[in-house]
Amino acid sequence: MAALESPLPGTPTAMRNAFGNVLSVLILVLIGVLAFSIRLFSVIKYESVIHEFDPYFNYRVTQFLSKNGIYEFWNWFDDRTWYPLGRVIGGTVYPGLTLTAGTIWWGLNSLNIPLSVETVCVFTAPVFSAFASWATYLLTKEVKGSGAGLAAAALLAMVPSYISRSVAGSYDNEAVAIFALIFTFYLYIKTLNTGSLFYATLNALAYFYMVCSWGGYTFIINLIPMHVLLCIVTGRYSPRLYIAYAPLVVLGTLLAALVPVVGFNAVLTSEHFASFLVFIIIHVVALVYYIKGILSPKMFKVAVTLVVSIGMVVCFIVVAILVALVASSPTGGWSGRSLSLLDPTYASKYIPIIASVSEHQPPTWPSYFMDINVLAFLVPAGIIACFSPLSDASSFVVLYIVMSVYFSGVMVRLMLVLAPAACIMSGIALSQAFDVFTGSIKYQLGASSNSTDDAEDNTSTNNAPKDDVSAGKTDKGEEIVKERSSKKGKKKEREPADKPSVKAKIKKKALVLPLEASIVALLLLIMLGAFYVIHCVWAAAEAYSAPSIVLTSQSRDGLHVFDDFRESYAWLSHNTDVDDKVASWWDYGYQTTAMANRTVIVDNNTWNNTHIATVGTAMSSPEKAAWEIFNSLDVKYVLVVFGGLIGYPSDDINKFLWMVRIGGGVFPHIKEADYLRDGQYRIDSEATPTMLNSLMYKLSYYRFVETDGKGYDRVRRTEIGKKHFKLTHFEEVFTSHHWMVRLYKLKPPRNRIRGKAKKLKSKTSSGLSSKSAKKNPWV
Amino acid sequence: MIDDQDLGFIANFLGIFIFALVIAYHYVTADPKYEAT
Numbered sequence: 001m002a003a004l005e006s007p008l009p010g011t012p013t014a015m016r017n018a019f020g021n022v023l024s025v026l027i028l029v030l031i032g033v034l035a036f037s038i039r040l041f042s043v044i045k046y047e048s049v050i051h052e053f054d055p056y057f058n059y060r061v062t063q064f065l066s067k068n069g070i071y072e073f074w075n076w077f078d079d080r081t082w083y084p085l086g087r088v089i090g091g092t093v094y095p096g097l098t099l100t101a102g103t104i105w106w107g108l109n110s111l112n113i114p115l116s117v118e119t120v121c122v123f124t125a126p127v128f129s130a131f132a133s134w135a136t137y138l139l140t141k142e143v144k145g146s147g148a149g150l151a152a153a154a155l156l157a158m159v160p161s162y163i164s165r166s167v168a169g170s171y172d173n174e175a176v177a178i179f180a181l182i183f184t185f186y187l188y189i190k191t192l193n194t195g196s197l198f199y200a201t202l203n204a205l206a207y208f209y210m211v212c213s214w215g216g217y218t219f220i221i222n223l224i225p226m227h228v229l230l231c232i233v234t235g236r237y238s239p240r241l242y243i244a245y246a247p248l249v250v251l252g253t254l255l256a257a258l259v260p261v262v263g264f265n266a267v268l269t270s271e272h273f274a275s276f277l278v279f280i281i282i283h284v285v286a287l288v289y290y291i292k293g294i295l296s297p298k299m300f301k302v303a304v305t306l307v308v309s310i311g312m313v314v315c316f317i318v319v320a321i322l323v324a325l326v327a328s329s330p331t332g333g334w335s336g337r338s339l340s341l342l343d344p345t346y347a348s349k350y351i352p353i354i355a356s357v358s359e360h361q362p363p364t365w366p367s368y369f370m371d372i373n374v375l376a377f378l379v380p381a382g383i384i385a386c387f388s389p390l391s392d393a394s395s396f397v398v399l400y401i402v403m404s405v406y407f408s409g410v411m412v413r414l415m416l417v418l419a420p421a422a423c424i425m426s427g428i429a430l431s432q433a434f435d436v437f438t439g440s441i442k443y444q445l446g447a448s449s450n451s452t453d454d455a456e457d458n459t460s461t462n463n464a465p466k467d468d469v470s471a472g473k474t475d476k477g478e479e480i481v482k483e484r485s486s487k488k489g490k491k492k493e494r495e496p497a498d499k500p501s502v503k504a505k506i507k508k509k510a511l512v513l514p515l516e517a518s519i520v521a522l523l524l525l526i527m528l529g530a531f532y533v534i535h536c537v538w539a540a541a542e543a544y545s546a547p548s549i550v551l552t553s554q555s556r557d558g559l560h561v562f563d564d565f566r567e568s569y570a571w572l573s574h575n576t577d578v579d580d581k582v583a584s585w586w587d588y589g590y591q592t593t594a595m596a597n598r599t600v601i602v603d604n605n606t607w608n609n610t611h612i613a614t615v616g617t618a619m620s621s622p623e624k625a626a627w628e629i630f631n632s633l634d635v636k637y638v639l640v641v642f643g644g645l646i647g648y649p650s651d652d653i654n655k656f657l658w659m660v661r662i663g664g665g666v667f668p669h670i671k672e673a674d675y676l677r678d679g680q681y682r683i684d685s686e687a688t689p690t691m692l693n694s695l696m697y698k699l700s701y702y703r704f705v706e707t708d709g710k711g712y713d714r715v716r717r718t719e720i721g722k723k724h725f726k727l728t729h730f731e732e733v734f735t736s737h738h739w740m741v742r743l744y745k746l747k748p749p750r751n752r753i754r755g756k757a758k759k760l761k762s763k764t765s766s767g768l769s770s771k772s773a774k775k776n777p778w779v
Numbered sequence: 780m781i782d783d784q785d786l787g788f789i790a791n792f793l794g795i796f797i798f799a800l801v802i803a804y805h806y807v808t809a810d811p812k813y814e815a816t
Contacts, residue, residue, distance in 0.1 A: 434805035533794030
């Protein structure tokens with residue numbers, strides 16, 4: 001293996017490698033700079049602010065952590081959410097992101113760099129995007145060499161799918177989790193290639209970090225066992241595979257159980273069972289290989305027959321017990337989100353709270369083009385490149401892309417898991433193409449001048465793989481492939497170096513393309529790359545940088561800024577008592593606690609379906625029934641988001657059917673059909689009386705007719721059905737500048753003495769029953 | 780102060796420049812003698 005030996009210093013190969021290394025370091029630095037800077041549009045176009053909903057909760061937790069320390073954080077019981085239940089934050093949150101940002105903040109302050117917690121939180125995601133790009137380089141380098149690694153890292157630095165979750169201000173778990181995911185995969189492949197227990201331990205630690213960061217860790221703990229199983233089935237078992245897998249399962253599971261939110265789930269829930277099953281299988285296979293080594297072939301055959309027949313019976317019994325155990329649990333042993341992965345229609349059928357989240361819907365075809373752009377066309381080429389030649393590492397990335405394509409088809413949120421796989425595959429494809437074209441150009445340019453040198457170097461290069469252009473480079477993937485090659489291949493290697501086969505000669509000559517064709521092809525590839533870059537920058541600047549908390553619109557008069565959310569939360573914070581409870585749909589729970597510091601009934605954690613259904617029912621009920629529900633929950637204020645005036649489509653009226661469905665799931669008297677006219681959702685004069693009398697309708701459209709005289713809803717593009725009405729149990733206390741947020745206060749119940757007097761009066765005059773009078777003390 | 784158009788230009792330039800550098804890397808590390816057999 002002459003090609004794998006380190007070249008002598010001063011030789012052209014050594015110079016080439018040295019120059020290549022310097023260039024790759026430069027490229028990696030620039031990739032880091034690009035990954036960071038492309039995510040700054042949100043800060044430059046808007047301001048340095050935390051985005052959307054979940055990041056506000058993470059920010060609040062980080063603030064608590066930096067203020068009170070880690071022990072207080074673990075024991076934190078938050079009584080400001082899920083009133084009156086509260087929430088144990090330390091035990092129910094994935095702490096990876098907050099601990100990371102908290103550590104960065106602490107480190108910077110220790111170095112006398114006084115950044116605020118908010119600033120650290122805003123810039124955590126862009127920093128980790130740079131890390132993720134570098135991790136992609138390492139992973140792809142293990143699979144197909146440095147060239148592919150650089151191409152993949154460059155693609156990942158700006159892939160829109162990842163940008164959508166990691167712009168500055170998008171302080172969510174995925175920001176660090178994607179880095180952890182890629183880095184865990186890198187360490188797995190590194191262990192697989194080297195067989196080093198050191199890397200295996202690091203792999204378990206990286207997996208631990210991933211478990212700390214995101215619930216998506218179950219993807220890792222299912223994908224790696226699948227790959228191990230694939231290797232075993234295809235006869236690729238090796239001690240390296242054992243070292244890569246067994247410590248990960250043992251150490252990784254122990255470490256995962258240390259994370260409070262996971263705890264014993266690491267061994268009890270069926271998402272983790274695949275890893276244990278494969279753990280058993282790999283031990284059986286290892287034992288078989290060991291016995292095969294010490295027994296004669298004849299004895300081995302007898303032993304196999306005996307063990308297989310006994311093993312089949314035992315396996316059958318174990319599988320039967322497992323199936324019975326899994327089937328006996330309420331959800332069949334699988335959590336709702338996982339079940340909806342296997343059966344895409346599961347959530348929409350059975351769990352409206354999962355189906356109601358837009359990111360849990362299946363993606364459309366255009367969203368693939370928007371989110372991964374040209375990568376969608378390069379991926380097939382990358383898969384083909386992975387098969388020539390197929391190694392353990394390349395089979396892993398093929399499995400990764402296949403699984404992530406499937407999962408991304410189920411849930412649009414999982415496009416995020418697909419993006420790194422698509423970048424790796426596309427990087428491999430591009431690198432293979434670059435290799436052919438640059439190699440051809442270099443050969444054609446150097447052929448005339450260096451023709452005399454070629455003959456003498458033939459002996460050192462003939463041993464390189466015959467069908468791989470990049471084989472001159474000393475990448476590990478090749479080494480492994482060669483070690484695993486069949487006996488036939490080994491015989492070939494032993495052939496005298498000065499007698500290359502005719503077939504190999506033909507193949508090598510075919511790889512050299514004409515100079516002009518190579519240059520044109522490279523220019524076309526640069527154009528393709530430029531198209532990708534321009535699309536990514538456009539997506540980062542225009543599509544994915546809006547913080548959702550501040551909205552803008554461009555009109556003929558210039559830029560309009562809608563800052564209604566912050567205006568309303570500030571009003572709440574300044575004009576209400578600190579212990580007042582605010583009810584809203586769960587989307588706005590995190591923001592209300594983080595920005596207004598008021599107690600909410602439900603929030604984005606969505607852990608208690610009944611509680612959310614109670615709020616949904618209140619919103620769907622007539623005013624009086626809603627008042628009773630809210631009053632029983634000690635609610636003082638109700639917040640609704642309304643977009644009808646300015647045309648903001650993500651308002652509560654558009655989410656209302658989900659409130660009805662979720663409410664109806666627990667309280668059967670709420671029926672979706674009552675809110676639909678002939679199966680259509682309407683708010684105009686054709687709307688059903690139930691719809692027009694629902695609290696949500698009334699709170700959204702109260703006094704709306706005063707704005708334009710007609711009550712024209714710009715989102716639904718129609719005039720509203722019920723224009724003039726009064727509220728009996730609620731009073732309007734605040735409406736934001738553009739009417740996006742409306743706050744209502746629950747009226748106090750009428751004085752009981754007056755009610756009594758009324759009752760007496762009515763008894764004497766009309767003879768109404770005392771029962772009905774009692775039921776309605778407010779009127 | 781940098782505005783979003785400047786950042787857009789910088790990001791576009793940097794992205795395309797990185798692509799060119801990756802091609803340059805492949806060119807530098809390509810082994811012409813291997814191809815010459």
